[in-house]
Amino acid sequence: MMAGDGLLVRVRAPLGRLTVAQAIGLSDAARRHGNGQIDLTNRAALQVRGVTEQSHPALLGQLVALGLTDPDPAREARRNFLLAPDWSAGDDTENIAQSLLARLDDLPDLPPKIGIAIDTGPAPCLTLVPADFRFERSSAGTLLLRAEGHALGTPTTAETAVQDLIALTRWFLATDGATSGRMTRHKAPLPAHPKVAPAAARPIPQLLTQAPGPFHGIPFGRLDADGLTALAGQQGVVALRLTPWRGLILEGGTASPDHAFTDPLLRIDACPGAPACPQASVATRGLATRLAPLVDGSLHVSGCAKGCARPRPADIVLTGNRGRFDLSRKARAGSPPDQASLAPDQILALFGSH
Template identity: 30%
Template sequence: MPARPDRDRDDACPGALRLHVADDGALARVRLPGGLLTAHQAAALADAAEALGDGHLDLTSRGNVQVRGLAETCGADLAARLRAAGLLPSDRHDRIRNIAASPLGDGRVQQWVRELDHLLCSGEPDLSGLSGRFLFGLDDGRGDIVALSPDVTLIASADGALLCHGPAGPGLHIADRDAPRAAALAAAGFLAAQRASGTRAWRLRELPAEHRPAPGDLARRLDAAGIPSRPVTVAVAPAPPPGPGVLPGPGGRPALSVAAPLGRLTTAQWRSLAGIADRYGDGGLRVTPWRGVIVPGLAPGADPQPPAALAQEAGLVTSAASAWHGAGACAGRPGCAKALADVRADAAAALASVRPGGPGVLPVYWSGCERRCGHPGGRWVDVLATGEGSYRVTVRDGLREAPSVTVTAAELAGAVAAARTTT
């Protein structure tokens, strides 16, 4: 994305305090750094969605949660509920708490998340000037978070951490204990570069190339803060996200990974997951940037099928063979005024009528308009509403795209199934 020096406004990303008004009511985005939640906090979100919203929780591509259908006058009530649950630690810094972290990592990365979030909220350094789109990525070394192209990336290594602006390139090796503070200082370096560029860049890739922070600049910034570093090459290959099912976890304790159908959960499904975490896991949940939830800490040696069966009974995606695995959609009608179709209803009808997918099937995303809000990265199937009951289906890969086909809603199932298995 090129730099945008002509911007005359801040980004309009919603938060827990700054609500976005949509056609179906106001929308609040609750930041969950690293996707980390306790069962108590999950219950508080369900209570808020039922009492104030439409009874659903939407998962975002940053591992955050959205509540829709809110009355414009409920802001104070919502904020009070979130503060009481520990989900709104700073009013001023609410929207900058965008931290994605490897959800299957051990406690090391999760500790980084907590320390970095504390620094963001403390104002030392003052990072309140970051946009609500700026992303910190904390990768345990497997490459799942690198694939999200963070603006500041920390990667766990055997003897410390690797730090860089962007997902790869020249970077710095630092001690494990310094990693969160160094990441915050790297974000401060971005803000300094933004000011020097004279642009209103929201993300690193929007800065003009000549103004992007260099590793030497970051090393000097860290040295001034008493953080030793040395230059390294950062080159961790992007990796696919964890799929649904029972997966290996640290310490020999498996984890249950589930996906939310089209990225949306009812409060009943959400509470079911919280109950599974309490009964079978360690009492916590991890919301992923791939619109899923992981229940970590299942008992080692215990039968993992009971919790998986409970999740499946709740209507959650528990197998990579499900046609719903890797499928997403924007809000569409009636929630969004720009949408040209009820994409969720059309997507659900198409997915319900095809056979299960399986490994190798491309992700697919339904969009109600050209903005394609929330679409995935990498290679994916773009299903775009064009109006008058038709959709354009295209396989996209970064800036490249395959020839598209235009079909009616009734023809979607076959066209999407064919596109998802394109080689």
């Protein structure tokens, strides 16, 4: 995808995990073939920024060599799934993911934003992360497959999970799901009557205390190649696990990282804004950084009405509009404003900055 600073190239690490060698190799690729800036997305993918048309083929070649992308674009497009980041070797989350990787050719070609969450820990943790089909655990400990937009799921097992998903995705396409684009917008009756409720969601801080290493927060999900190399080189670290919460789990690490999960900056959603995004008419992250300690609850600062950084509502939303901001409460980006055409200083004053 083209942005203001060049092409964005998305990288989905297998199982949401970068080995130390892969992290160092990705850092080198971002320097050689991009501008050295890397984003961590809200679907736990990475984006190499600043790639040119000329450097793009060499970057893809390096990513294939590192095992970070499939040489077949059609297979890579099907590999749009997200794992709960506290999975362990041999558990249901890893087993279902490995089975899906083995059967990528059996998955149909789905609309590009369709995602699959594999979230089979003791209770779901990815409930608020965008996905269309979800493997989750019920309160009784059984596995279920749930279509987004439906409160209940259908029973499945680790052995039948992938076949059940393939059948559900084929139903989605056969009932004109491609026109809907996303499961939440698809109104066709489900092929099997859902009857199992997922367990109540796990609090993220609880999950992180049980993760295989400390959590390192990344404000706005932006880090540079040198920073990624430094994290991979910390004592004891054997891999970096990607999370959808703007941070990495330093698998095997013991050092206290910067930006704990409670850091106010990690509550803030802000897209790159102008000039990095051609759709944006305002700079976003400088204002978001200043507002972080002043705003209670969630804050979304969006460069335009698309709201790419946060699809769900926030307590306070600032949407760029012709070089100024519209302010909405309990809303999404682009919602009708409560106050319109505000300058950054006016916004800061509203929240008590002097």
